Amino acid sequence: MTLKLGVPSKGRLMEKTFQWFGAHGITLERTGSEREYAGRVDGIDGVSLILLSASEIPRELAAGRIHLGVTGTDLIHEKLALWDQLVSPVRELDFGHADLILAVPQGWVDVDTLDDLDAAAAAFRAHHGFRMRIATKYHRLVRDFLRTSGVADYALVDSQGATEGTVANETAEAIADITSSGETLRANHLKILGDGLILQSQATLWRSLTAPLAEDDQATMDALMTRLA
Ligand SMILES: Nc1ncnc2c1ncn2[C@@H]1O[C@H](COP(=O)(O)OP(=O)(O)OP(=O)(O)O)[C@@H](O)[C@H]1O
Numbered sequence: 732m733t734l735k736l737g738v739p740s741k742g743r744l745m746e747k748t749f750q751w752f753g754a755h756g757i758t759l760e761r762t763g764s765e766r767e768y769a770g771r772v773d774g775i776d777g778v779s780l781i782l783l784s785a786s787e788i789p790r791e792l793a794a795g796r797i798h799l800g801v802t803g804t805d806l807i808h809e810k811l812a813l814w815d816q817l818v819s820p821v822r823e824l825d826f827g828h829a830d831l832i833l834a835v836p837q838g839w840v841d842v843d844t845l846d847d848l849d850a851a852a853a854a855f856r857a858h859h860g861f862r863m864r865i866a867t868k869y870h871r872l873v874r875d876f877l878r879t880s881g882v883a884d885y886a887l888v889d890s891q892g893a894t895e896g897t898v899a900n901e902t903a904e905a906i907a908d909i910t911s912s913g914e915t916l917r918a919n920h921l922k923i924l925g926d927g928l929i930l931q932s933q934a935t936l937w938r939s940l941t942a943p944l945a946e947d948d949q950a951t952m953d954a955l956m957t958r959l960a
């Protein structure tokens with residue numbers, strides 16, 4: 732058997748994950764053609780590389796189909812109810828930093844806090860006859876956050892990308908998405924609510940609490956943990 736390590740298959744997260752493991756003497760690389768999702772691990776025996784979408788890594792860890800995986804805190808908390816019973820964080824990797832935030836149009840001059848948003852939501856419904864729409868792909872995290880904050884008069888609209896554009900496109904009045912430099916928010920004339928920080932995320936190495944470990948896998952896991960410590 733081999734220990735299965737799930738890593739994002741493309742983009743910033745893949746490159747930085749490869750660099751991070753490289754700095755610990757473990758070489759991860761893609762093999763085959765540019766479009767083939769195959770990979771190799773050098774520098775430690777008994778580990779195989781599984782290239783996956785960052786958003787699917789939580790599910791694979793939870794199902795025990797991979798033993799270890801790199802993905803953002805945001806995706807683990809969003810995709811897995813009771814995440815701490817299914818996975819455990821091994822190391823925060825100090826890249827992929829992003830904040831999940833709630834933002835409204837810059838033109839909403841009277842709305843700077845969640846209390847303001849709550850008042851605006853009630854006024855919006857009275858005026859338009861439907862609930863204020865918040866576009867996001869983080870349904871669980873946003874619902875939990877707004878429940879705790881006492882905001883109830885809204886409807887979530889699913890947006891799997893280009894979320895900041897939904898306000899200009901008039902498919903939503905507010906958004907909840909991740910931000911890092913803030914440029915996408917500014918370019919789309921949105922402002923973050925003063926108390927609108929939902930979650931701070933970064934790329935993290937997670938260990939599955941459900942993946943079965945054969946005896947030789949356990950030895951490989953111990954060796955890997957020592958190398959990454
Ligand atoms: N601008 C950013 N700066 C820093 N981290 C980011 C940024 N955008 C996304 N991330 C982080 O990268 C991780 C993957 O996000 P992304 O949305 O790119 O993945 P994905 O949609 O699952 O990818 P795929 O298209 O393969 O499904 C998340 O944990 C997210 O927090």
Ligand SMILES: O=P(O)(O)OC[C@H]1O[C@H](OP(=O)(O)OP(=O)(O)O)[C@H](O)[C@@H]1O
Pocket residue numbers: 891892893894895908909910911912913914915916
């Ligand atoms: O604060 P910034 O540095 O501008 O980064 C934030 C943007 O980055 C992510 O989008 P991504 O590039 O992954 O594209 P997406 O909108 O299709 O998810 C995120 O969804 C924001 O739109």
